[in-house]
Amino acid sequence: MDTIFTLLMVLIMIASVLLVIIVMAQNPKGGGLSSTFGGASSAQFGVQRTNDFMEKATWTLGGTIIVLILLSVVITGKPSQVTSTQQPAKKEAPAKQSAPASSKTTTPAQAPATPAK
Numbered sequence: 001m002d003t004i005f006t007l008l009m010v011l012i013m014i015a016s017v018l019l020v021i022i023v024m025a026q027n028p029k030g031g032g033l034s035s036t037f038g039g040a041s042s043a044q045f046g047v048q049r050t051n052d053f054m055e056k057a058t059w060t061l062g063g064t065i066i067v068l069i070l071l072s073v074v075i076t077g078k079p080s081q082v083t084s085t086q087q088p089a090k091k092e093a094p095a096k097q098s099a100p101a102s103s104k105t106t107t108p109a110q111a112p113a114t115p116a117k
Helices: 002-025 032-036 048-076
Strands: none
Touching: 002 048
């Protein structure tokens, strides 16, 4: 079970790193930061075709991460305890504790007598 969890976590990390790389490589649609620092127009270099690929890759990797996370939760989740089908565990009565054996019987101490006047 631990090896499956480790494998899923490694796959999630790889997909996350790839998603970050693809998102950072995309040109923002509103200009954003790249246009502020003199970024080239997307029409000059024919970036429109790569935007389609980048967008599909982004959605695919995002979906892959979600599926891997849900799969890891389902596979490695702890089973719920159903009390209706389980019989309660039998509890043993505590052992009777015997009093220490003593040869003398103890009598309670009597209150001192009050002196007569």
